[in-house]
Amino acid sequence: MTILTALMAACGPRTHFPALPPALPDSLSQNDSLAVLARDLAPILYLQRDESFPLERTVAVLHPSRRVIAYYLTYRHDIAARWSPFSQGADEEELWVGYDATNAPTDIWTYWHGDILHANWRGKGELGVNVQWGKHGSLPRGTEASELPRGKSLELFYAMTYVFPDLVFGRFSSEGPLCFCHSFARYQEFTRPIVLGARLTAIGRTADPDSLLTAVFGKRYAHKPYWPWEQRRRRRLWYEVSGEHALMGRE
Structure with a gap:
């Protein structure tokens, strides 16, 4: 057991970001x-x-x-296979916002474990996204549980926190939870707000953001589809879900 622990600690992923260069490719000035x-x-x-x-x-x-507008997010780790030497390290997630000629939001798309969710946001005001515990799948705020793709329900992911050994193995290589030791009702409590607009590392303008993402995240970033309409030839384009305005204003 000691040898296994040492191997996992040595081989597990390490979240490492490159130093940011003075000028980022395809980036815009803050003003x-x-x-x-x-x-x-x-x-x-x-x-x-x-x-x-x-x-x-x-x-x-x-x-x-x-x-x-695409928003590419990284979290320090996720609970899935963070003990494995083949893990990417940081967990990358994505969401996209559509807007009209008046710059009002019209649509939101979020990445949900290989599928894309879409909500019409016309007239709903402030945009909100719920972030799943541990795995960070993104849900337009107000999404009904019954609207999620078959086989990717919140109930299933909640059960997986008990059935699969990732959480225990993950502790051998990095800090993190041993379990989600609470009720399913609490699993659905999305109550810790982060104002993303105040946390953006870089802002760019391009149809191909690979160079910018490589500069900010490093070469081993996840390379998920850059836009919600890309790489969907053999998959459903997206799943329509409901949505509601965020419950707080900007700070």
Whole structure:
């Protein structure tokens, strides 16, 4: 057991970000009007109250020909296989905001474990996203449990915190929880707000953000689809869900 512990500690992932260069590719100045827009339309993130892994670096990217802004987020780890030497280290998640000619939000898309969720946000005001405990899947705030893709329900992920050994093995290689030792009702309590617009590491404008994401996150970032309409040839484009305005204003 001691040898196994030592091997996992030595081989497990390490969250490491590169030093930021003086000039980032495809980036905007903080005072640019588009950078201001990206901060203004950044959703409020609502973390589950017991979340252990903090939000780290974040990047916003405005598409040059569509009224869509991508937000790429990293958390220090997630609970899935963080003990494995093949793990990426930091957990990367994504969401996207559509807006109209008046710069009002119209749509929100979120990445949910390989699928994409979409909510019409016209007339709903402040954007909000609920963040799943431990794995950080993103849900438009107000999504009904019955709207989630089959096989990727909150009930299933909650059960997995008890059935699978990832949480225990993960403690051999990095700090983190041993279990989600609370009720399913508490698992659904998204009550820790983060104002994402105040936490953006970089803001850019490009259709291909690979160079910017590599500079900010490092070469081993997850390379998930950059935009919600990409890489969906054999999969459903996205799942329609409900949504509601965020419950707090900006600080």
